[in-house]
Amino acid sequence: MTGSGQGGAAPGGEAPALPEGWRLEVHEALPSTSDLLFRRAEAGEPEGLAILARQQTAGRGRAGRAWASPPGNLYLSVLLRPPGPAREAPQWSLLAGVALAEAAAEVVPEAGALRLKWPNDLLRDGAKCAGILAESALTPAGGLAWISLGIGVNLAHAPAVADRPTATLGASTAPEAFAARLLRRLDHWRAVQRAAGFGPVRAAWLRFGPRPGEAVTLRGLDGAGAFAGLAEDGSLLIETDGTRRAIPAGEVLSQGDA
Structure with missing residues (x-):
């Protein structure tokens, strides 16, 4: 089952509003949202596509690690086609981290509970509650052809990870609704980056990052x-x-x- 356009509606609810130009495609289950997005990107899909699965059967994180994907959490992959050289690709993971932290702050009331861990994790009270997998492809000239941002967020469940504590956002938010929040913040920071470069993104990341000397x-x-x-x-x-x-x-x- 899929939904598109203004997003697949959450069960029993209306489709969440998306920023202009974005498309949210919702699947009941996929092996991996990032793998499907990769195929769409290679086939020439325009940027702004976001693929959400309510459950993944073969989700993956950094370095090929398995990503446990029970229903109720967010599993989302986003396609961008930014101009720029390949060396700028890692900056988009940091930009996504800022957007993710701001979206999470809308549903987590405790000031200072959310921190970013370089380059791709969101922590709540020191425990991992979300992660970002950034992947990219190059043009023949060495520029960025596309970037995939795979984002997993523990909304309802905190699957155990062997080497670190985990947490949830503790919010009764449907994955589709949180995806819309996140896409709005991504759209905002993408516009900032286009207008003013990476500097403002870097400053925003530092507000959520470790404290100096930590x-x-x-x-x-x-x-x-x-x-x-x-x-x-x-x-x-x-x-x-x-x-x-x-x-x-x-x-x-x-x-x-x-």
């Missing part, structure tokens, strides 16, 4: 460093033994008490 542990890095912000290109800045380093890609295992 301990950050990265995979493959001995010990923890101190968070020192984001570089202008979105790389993670950490200080260890008085030396500041820029980390362009990687995975933060913990920050603060997370």
Whole structure:
């Protein structure tokens, strides 16, 4: 079963309102929303397509990890076709993180409960409640052909993850309704990025990111460093033994008490 246009309606409700130019396609079940979006992107689908599954049977996260996908949570993949060189692709994961944090803040009342973990997780009180899988393809000239943002949010359930605590947003929000909130924030930040570049996105991310000096542990890095912000290109800045380093890609295992 699918719905399109102004989004597939949530069971028993009206279709959520979407920003102009966006299409929300709703499936009862898919192996993976990102895999279907990949096929649509390669077939030439215009940007603005969002594919939602109420359940996934083969959901995946970073590094090929399985993503548990029980009904009630959000499983959404979004297609963008931004202009720009390939080196800017990681910035779109950070932009999606800002949009996700703002959408979640609309349903989580506690100030300061939501934090972003570089480059792709949303935490609630230090526990993972959402993640972003950003994938991209290049043009023959080396520019961005398309970007897929796969976004999973624990709305109703917090499946266990072996190496970290998990949480839900604790909100009685239907996945379709939350998807519409999220697409509105994505549309906003996409317009900001087009008009003013990555700078405002970077500043917004830092409002939700670790606090200056907060301990950050990265995979493959001995010990923890101190968070020192984001570089202008979105790389993670950490200080260890008085030396500041820029980390362009990687995975933060913990920050603060997370």
